Amino acid sequence: MIQVDDIRKSYGNLEVLKGISLSVGRAEVLCLMGASGAGKSTLLHIMGTLDVPDSGRVLMDGEDLFAMNAKRLAAFRNRHIGFIFQFHHLLPEFTALENICLPAWIAGRPRREAEKEAMGLLEMFRLTERAQHKPHELSGGEQQRIAVARALINHPSVVLADEPSGNLDTENARELHQLFLKLRDQLQQTFVIVTHNPDLSEMADRTLYMEDGLLKS
Numbered sequence: 001m002i003q004v005d006d007i008r009k010s011y012g013n014l015e016v017l018k019g020i021s022l023s024v025g026r027a028e029v030l031c032l033m034g035a036s037g038a039g040k041s042t043l044l045h046i047m048g049t050l051d052v053p054d055s056g057r058v059l060m061d062g063e064d065l066f067a068m069n070a071k072r073l074a075a076f077r078n079r080h081i082g083f084i085f086q087f088h089h090l091l092p093e094f095t096a097l098e099n100i101c102l103p104a105w106i107a108g109r110p111r112r113e114a115e116k117e118a119m120g121l122l123e124m125f126r127l128t129e130r131a132q133h134k135p136h137e138l139s140g141g142e143q144q145r146i147a148v149a150r151a152l153i154n155h156p157s158v159v160l161a162d163e164p165s166g167n168l169d170t171e172n173a174r175e176l177h178q179l180f181l182k183l184r185d186q187l188q189q190t191f192v193i194v195t196h197n198p199d200l201s202e203m204a205d206r207t208l209y210m211e212d213g214l215l216k217s
């Protein structure tokens, strides 16, 4: 599903990624671990086309991401890649339901269809009662589950998550991790998750360790 070929990236004199290659299969939960500054977020951002490598390729669903022009790439990202960040990045003025629907509306999907699907996700995540709440009226765990629903609304090929449970207590973190596994099992959803959490890494299908800009074997 995803193939990363010899990705290199420097910021000025700082060589952050020194030739990273990996592949991710469908319905796989892949964890990326490593010390702070190892380059995990940089790699995840490149896989999500939020940053551009100096050299190397990323293929997703057979498409060479960095060979596309900006407009096609933006459309591809909206349709094929879901993002979850450490801090949920929900829009404060919008309700939970609207936040989930936004990527679908951006994709031009009909309002009703998007809302129906968002309600289905809220139900799956046991958040139906929270549909009309604004983010500040939700707990940290609830906010993060809304962010997961938003990442899923367009049926992405992959969900890329950067320390998704980094800001949650143990209980909420565990619930979020269980949700990832449920989505893998029920929807064959693929995940690449940067984490410092050993519990999550243990539950994952595979964990890769980054050190000094390279994957450790």
Ligand SMILES: Nc1ncnc2c1ncn2[C@@H]1O[C@H](COP(=O)(O)OP(=O)(O)OP(=O)(O)O)[C@@H](O)[C@H]1O
Residues within 6 Å of the ligand: 011, 014, 016, 034, 035, 036, 037, 038, 039, 040, 041, 042, 043
């Ligand atoms: N836009 C940037 N400009 C300059 N340097 C950067 C930039 N982004 C990241 N870096 C540097 O690249 C290195 C890798 O950063 P990155 O964010 O990928 O690390 P990380 O593995 O995600 O760390 P953490 O676990 O702390 O989140 C760091 O030394 C960082 O300071």
Ligand SMILES: [Mg+2]
Residues within 6 Å of the ligand: 040, 041, 042, 162
């Ligand atoms: Mg990081």
